Structure formats: C-alpha cells, structure tokens
Amino acid sequence: MFFLDISLGSITIPFKEVYTSLTGGQASKTTWEYIIINYRLPKAITAVLVGVGLAISGLLMQTLFRNPLAGPDVLGLSSGAILAVAIVILGAGFLPSFLNSVLLSPYIIVLASTLGSISVLMLVLLVAQKLRNTMAILIVGLMFGSFTSAIVGVLTYFSSAEQLQKFTFWSLGSLGSLSWTSIAILAVCVGFGLLLSASSIKPLNALLLGENYAKSMGLNYKKARLVIIFATSILAGSITAFAGPIAFIGLAVPHIAKLTFQTSNHAVLYWSTFFYGGIIMLFCDIASQLPGLETTLPINAITSIIGAPVVVYLLMRKRNFQ
Amino acid sequence: MSIILKTINLTIGYKSKKSVVTIAENLNLNLASGKLISLIGANGIGKSTLLRTITGIQQPLSGDVFLNDQNINSYKPLDLAQNLSLVLTEKLPPSNLSVFELVALGRQPYTNWIGTLNQTDIEKVQEALELTQIEHLAQKKHFEISDGQLQKVLIARALAQDTPLIILDEPTTHLDLLHKVSLFKLLKKLTQETQKCILFSTHDIDLAIQLSDEMIIMTPEVVVQDEPCNLISNGSFATLFKDEHITFDAEKGKFIIT
Numbered sequence: 001m002f003f004l005d006i007s008l009g010s011i012t013i014p015f016k017e018v019y020t021s022l023t024g025g026q027a028s029k030t031t032w033e034y035i036i037i038n039y040r041l042p043k044a045i046t047a048v049l050v051g052v053g054l055a056i057s058g059l060l061m062q063t064l065f066r067n068p069l070a071g072p073d074v075l076g077l078s079s080g081a082i083l084a085v086a087i088v089i090l091g092a093g094f095l096p097s098f099l100n101s102v103l104l105s106p107y108i109i110v111l112a113s114t115l116g117s118i119s120v121l122m123l124v125l126l127v128a129q130k131l132r133n134t135m136a137i138l139i140v141g142l143m144f145g146s147f148t149s150a151i152v153g154v155l156t157y158f159s160s161a162e163q164l165q166k167f168t169f170w171s172l173g174s175l176g177s178l179s180w181t182s183i184a185i186l187a188v189c190v191g192f193g194l195l196l197s198a199s200s201i202k203p204l205n206a207l208l209l210g211e212n213y214a215k216s217m218g219l220n221y222k223k224a225r226l227v228i229i230f231a232t233s234i235l236a237g238s239i240t241a242f243a244g245p246i247a248f249i250g251l252a253v254p255h256i257a258k259l260t261f262q263t264s265n266h267a268v269l270y271w272s273t274f275f276y277g278g279i280i281m282l283f284c285d286i287a288s289q290l291p292g293l294e295t296t297l298p299i300n301a302i303t304s305i306i307g308a309p310v311v312v313y314l315l316m317r318k319r320n321f322q
Numbered sequence: 323m324s325i326i327l328k329t330i331n332l333t334i335g336y337k338s339k340k341s342v343v344t345i346a347e348n349l350n351l352n353l354a355s356g357k358l359i360s361l362i363g364a365n366g367i368g369k370s371t372l373l374r375t376i377t378g379i380q381q382p383l384s385g386d387v388f389l390n391d392q393n394i395n396s397y398k399p400l401d402l403a404q405n406l407s408l409v410l411t412e413k414l415p416p417s418n419l420s421v422f423e424l425v426a427l428g429r430q431p432y433t434n435w436i437g438t439l440n441q442t443d444i445e446k447v448q449e450a451l452e453l454t455q456i457e458h459l460a461q462k463k464h465f466e467i468s469d470g471q472l473q474k475v476l477i478a479r480a481l482a483q484d485t486p487l488i489i490l491d492e493p494t495t496h497l498d499l500l501h502k503v504s505l506f507k508l509l510k511k512l513t514q515e516t517q518k519c520i521l522f523s524t525h526d527i528d529l530a531i532q533l534s535d536e537m538i539i540m541t542p543e544v545v546v547q548d549e550p551c552n553l554i555s556n557g558s559f560a561t562l563f564k565d566e567h568i569t570f571d572a573e574k575g576k577f578i579i580t
Contacts, residue, residue: 212412
C-alpha cells in the first residue's frame with residue numbers, strides 16, 4: 001500500500017523504480033527521483049502517521065466516553081485549531097496589508113493551529129481535573145465545538161472571497177506539503193501519543209465494565225483518564241496542526257476494527273486499529289491522486305466518501321453492533 | 323471463623339458545605355468468613371450509603387471501617403481490589419466482551435501492565451466459571467445471555483478477583499422467583515465452599531430470612547445485625563416498614579398485607 005501510494009499519482013512511477021529509489025538505488029529518471037523524495041515519500045509517511053494517530057485516538061475516546069460516536073474531535077482540539085486558523089486567515093483582512101502576506105504564510109498557519117490545539121488541550125486537562133463526571137468533559141468539548149463554528153461563521157461573514165477560499169482549502173485537510181522537519185516533529189508527537197495509548201490498554205479493558213467496576217478492580221481512574229485524554233490530545237492536536245482537520249478516520253477506523261475482529265479486547269483492538277488506520281489513510285491518499293486526475297482531490301472529502309459506506313456495509317453484515 | 327470486616331462506632335451520611343446529614347450512627351457491624359449476610363431496609367433508608375462507606379468509596383462521618391485489621395481508607399487501590407470485590411446494579415456499557423473475557427477482567431489486580439493472563443489466572447477464571455456453573459457460556463458474548471445468567475457471570479468475575487469479601491448490591495433485582503432462589507442458593511453454596519464472606523443488599527426479605535446466616539436490618543432508628551431467627555423473635559422485622567397495612571407474621575416468617 002505504501003509503495004502503491006508513492007507510485008500512483010498524476011505522474012505514475014513504475015513500482016520497480018519506487019522500490020529501487022527507496023532502497024538507495026538510482027531511479028532511471030531524475031525527475032522521478034525528485035518526485036519520490038520531495039513529494040510522494042513525505043506525503044505517504046504523513047498519511048501513515050495521520051491515519052494511525054487519528055484512529056487510535058478515536059479508539060481511546062470511544063472507550064473512555066462509552067460512546068460509539070466519540071472521535072478525536074469530541075475533546076474540541078480540532079475546533080481549537082480551526083478557530084485559531086480562522087482568526088489568522090479570515091481575520092487578516094482587519095490588519096494593514098503589509099502584515100497580510102506574513103500572516104498567511106504556511107508556517108504561521110501551522111503555528112496558529114498548533115497554538116489553537118495546545119490551548120484547548122490545556123483547557124481540557126484543567127476541566128478533566130476539576131470535573132468528577134467524565135460525560136461533562138464530553139459536553140464541554142462539544143460546546144467548544146459549537147462555539148467555534150459560531151465564531152468562524154461570524155468571521156466568514158466579514159471576509160473576502162479569496163480568504164474564504166484559502167480557509168476552505170485548509171479545512172479540507174492536506175497530507176502533502178510538509179517539510180521533512182515538520183514530519184519529524186509530527187512523528188515524535190504521534191509516537192509519544194501512541195506509546196501512552198499502548199500503556200493504557202489494560203485500563204481501557206477495565207473501563208469496558210464502566211467506571212465503578214474499573215475502580216473496584218484497582219484502577220486509579222483519575223490518573224488513567226488523564227493519561228488517555230493527554231494521549232488523545234497530543235495525537236489529534238499535532239495531526240490537526242500539520243494536516244488540518246481530517247474527519248472521519250478517528251470515528252470510523254475503530255469501528256472497522258471492532259466489526260472485523262468482533263472483540264473488545266484492547267490488546268487486539270489497538271493493533272488492528274493501528275494497521276487499519278495506516279492502510280485506510282494510504283488508500284484514501286491514493287484515491288485522492290488517482291492517475292488521470294490532473295489535481296489532487298481534498299483528502300477530507302475522500303476519507304468520508306470511502307469511510308461512510310464501509311461502516312454502513314459492515315453494520316449491515318454484522319448485526320450485533322457494540 | 324475470623325472477622326474480615328468490622329465497623330467501629332461508624333457514623334455514615336453526607337457532608338456538604340452547609341449541612342451534615344447523618345443517616346445512621348454508631349454502627350458496630352462484624353462480617354465473618356464463611357457467612358452469607360443480607361442487608362435489608364426500606365428504599366431510601368441508606369443501604370447504598372452504608373455499602374459505599376464500608377467499601378471505601380465514601381468517607382465515614384466518624385468512626386472506622388477495618389478490612390482485615392487495616393483501615394479501609396488507608397488501602398492502596400490495588401491492595402483493596404485484592405481484598406474486596408463488588409457486584410453492582412449498574413448496567414454494563416455496550417461492548418463485545420465474551421463471558422470468559424468479562425470474568426477474566428476480575429484478574430486485573432494481579433496481571434501485568436498489559437493484562438496478560440498467566441496459568442494461575444486462567445485456573446482462577448476456570449474455577450470461578452465452574453463454581454457458578456456457567457462454563458457452557460464461556461464463549462458467548464455477554465449481551466447474548468439472560469439477566470439471570472449475566473448476574474452469575476458478574477458473580478464469577480468477583481470470584482475470579484479472589485477476595486475474602488464480596489459485596490453485592492441488590493443482585494436479585496429483575497429476576498423471577500426461580501432465578502432469585504437459584505441465585506441465593508448459589509451465594510449460600512459459595513460461602514460454604516470457599517469460606518468467603520458475602521454481603522448483599524436485597525428487597526427479597528422472605529427469601530433472605532430463609533437463606534442468610536445473618537441479617538443487617540436498617541430502620542430510621544436503629545441498625546441491627548443478628549441471625550434471622552433471633553431477629554424474628556425480638557420483633558425487629560415489625561419496625562421495618564412504617565405502614566399500618568404491612569405487618570410481620572412471626573410464625574410464618576413473612577410479611578402480611580392487611
């Protein structure tokens with residue numbers, strides 16, 4: 001899948017050439033070499049990081065909140081990123097024009113969404129420590145989401161067509177155009193988040209019986225909850241910062257894993273979600289840049305177009321949806 | 323016969339910023355190994371508060387709860403989980419857990435960081451399944467079985483947790499007479515065969531009188547603990563419900579509606 005993703009695109013590079021190029025050999029055309037190293041490879045790696053990270057954080061949220069509709073976005077992290085980016089892109093019009101170009105550079109946008117995610121993360125952790133009720137955290141996250149869309153709505157009302165287009169493009173998500181440095185930062189964040197998630201496998205299994213049973217089996221609930229929320233925040237936050245708000249993967253992939261493996265054991269679900277996340281994201285990326293297409297389709301549209309029917313199909317086939 | 327849990331001058335209730343609500347005062351209860359003990363009382367009398375306090379979930383207003391001679395509030399969560407297991411009334415969240423997996427979760431206080439079951443763990447789970455006679459259900463999903471079977475599964479989970487004391491909160495609700503009786507008999511058998519102490523709250527007073535070794539009766543005035551026959555002869559049941567239409571027939575050992 002990984003090689004296929006690198007091979008296919010508006011310019012199709014033969015499979016063999018991709019392999020030679022990646023294993024240190026020389027591809028027969030230098031343009032291919034250039035495309036692989038500077039464009040396709042970073043994009044494929046980003047796709048894997050994004051897919052795995054979002055899928056795992058979705059799994060954590062669904063178990064913690066005992067809600068099959070939960071995903072990484074329920075904590076409001078992507079809303080935070082969206083709000084910050086909206087303020088930068090759409091609010092730029094209120095500033096003198098010489099500042100405009102500085103503000104709209106890609107780095108500023110990444111910085112803004114990172115700051116947006118982090119400030120919501122801080123807020124969520126604060127709320128998580130104050131509130132005894134886990135469901136209240138869910139509601140706070142959802143409220144923040146509606147609050148954000150309202151502000152974004154107001155901002156779009158006052159902005160120009162050009163700004164709107166830019167914002168819409170960002171909000172559709174993008175796996176490309178990440179520098180190697182950005183990828184390294186993203187990889188460290190996602191890796192750390194995945195390690196924290198793996199350490200939560202046992203608490204997550206205990207939580208399958210509900211909060212009170214989990215406590216009666218010796219689980220330090222407050223600590224486990226904090227670790228799970230922190231892991232999700234770092235995964236979803238860093239991914240939204242670098243790739244934009246990518247929908248659906250976090251919600252759908254854990255269900256695909258649960259439905260195909262028919263288990264709730266997180267030791268199994270963790271790895272199945274992990275691999276499904278990476279593979280499905282690569283698949284979506286391939287679909288967004290199929291040979292013959294001049295342009296790359298927005299990744300966010302593809303994830304939903306592919307993901308929604310898959311989940312519905314699995315639901316119809318296996319009736320005992322849990 | 324050893325005392326597993328005892329309360330010393332325990333006063334239970336709720337404390338808020340403005341006021342203190344006392345539910346029961348100066349309780350001196352003793353829970354001994356090998357005993358099946360039932361807790362009865364009218365709705366809202368404070369049975370849950372008592373259970374929450376003696377399981378360390380809620381702080382007492384005064385007095386102490388000792389579990390195996392150690393104050394319950396000084397236990398670390400993991401140590402407590404190795405000495406006390408619970409069967410709760412709350413509904414399980416939706417999941418794909420099989421009966422075996424659910425019972426095996428009772429081994430969590432003993433397993434490593436990722437929850438791997440070793441040989442001892444599997445033996446304990448198997449033993450719990452056998453004691454509750456649900457081996458044939460082991461591979462079923464927990465949502466595929468009846469309420470009566472699920473209750474046994476939850477008891478098996480508590481057994482797998484391998485604790486000297488098991489506390490059940492109204493385990494017979496939602497069950498018909500047949501399954502109520504079979505559940506009570508199971509609890510009775512477990513106390514005899516494993517020498518565990520089992521405490522449960524219930525509203526099935528007639529059955530509890532016949533099968534419990536001891537009973538704890540909660541009324542607004544007093545909380546008494548004794549053997550059922552003594553409680554009948556000293557007229558404790560008559561004080562249970564404040565209603566002129568319900569009287570207790572000491573000869574038949576049951577409540578009569580007049």
